Amino acid sequence: MVIELLEPLETLTIREATWNDFDAIMRVLSIVDHEFVPPLTEGENLRVKVSRILNDRRRSWIKAVDDGRIVGVVAVIYHYRRPQLGLIETLAVLPEFRRHGIGKKLVEYAMSKLFQNGMEATLITTWETNVAASAMYNELGFKMILRKKVDGAYFKLFFTRSFEKRAPSRNGFSRFWSRR
Numbered sequence: 001m002v003i004e005l006l007e008p009l010e011t012l013t014i015r016e017a018t019w020n021d022f023d024a025i026m027r028v029l030s031i032v033d034h035e036f037v038p039p040l041t042e043g044e045n046l047r048v049k050v051s052r053i054l055n056d057r058r059r060s061w062i063k064a065v066d067d068g069r070i071v072g073v074v075a076v077i078y079h080y081r082r083p084q085l086g087l088i089e090t091l092a093v094l095p096e097f098r099r100h101g102i103g104k105k106l107v108e109y110a111m112s113k114l115f116q117n118g119m120e121a122t123l124i125t126t127w128e129t130n131v132a133a134s135a136m137y138n139e140l141g142f143k144m145i146l147r148k149k150v151d152g153a154y155f156k157l158f159f160t161r162s163f164e165k166r167a168p169s170r171n172g173f174s175r176f177w178s179r180r
């Protein structure tokens with residue numbers, strides 16, 4: 001029914017995750033693991049990955065919650081390699097919740113966290129065959145800066161976007177936008 005399809009978006013919230021969300025984050029990542037190139041579990045144990053980010057003050061998990069259930073996640077890393085650079089990584093939305101704008105909202109929220117925490121630019125990567133992610137990053141104003149072969153097996157694309165502060169808006173919030 002149409003109502004069942006529309007309802008999830010109306011109840012969607014995006015927030016920073018906490019240790020209470022450990023199992024739910026694990027669940028989402030386990031479901032999408034095989035879609036990543038290479039799979040997330042090939043790089044490191046998922047429990048270690050989720051814990052490492054929750055434990056580190058310079059990293060956070062962001063969660064998309066629909067009707068009390070985590071349906072998407074993304075990680076942010078402040079001060080990645082350079083003091084002013086933030087990294088957005090491990091973006092994942094449950095298959096049945098895709099194409100409702102959740103991935104985009106997660107990345108936008110991640111960008112605002114990086115901006116609020118003083119980052120001047122953000123970096124995000126994906127594998128070349130990931131049409132969905134590349135299209136989203138382009139739509140969000142990211143520019144592809146590097147295409148690099150990894151492990152002689154696949155091409156990794158690097159996207160960046162710069163932030164610039166402007167005067168607070170009337171409701172008191174500053175927005176970020178590209179320095180292009």
Ligand SMILES: CC(C)(COP(=O)(O)OP(=O)(O)OC[C@H]1O[C@@H](n2cnc3c(N)ncnc32)[C@H](O)[C@@H]1OP(=O)(O)O)[C@@H](O)C(=O)NCCC(=O)NCCS
Pocket residue numbers: 032035036090091092093094097098099100101102103104105125126127130131132133135136137139
């Ligand atoms: C990539 C992913 C996070 C997108 O999540 P989503 O919630 O479906 O994305 P959104 O609905 O916010 O889509 C935003 C934009 O991305 C692009 N996009 C998303 N899915 C797409 C697809 N299957 N094909 C082409 N473009 C797509 C579109 O430009 C879309 O805007 P539009 O709906 O206005 O056309 C999701 O497909 C996913 O979890 N994939 C598996 C893991 C993954 O690839 N993670 C990214 C690693 S870098």
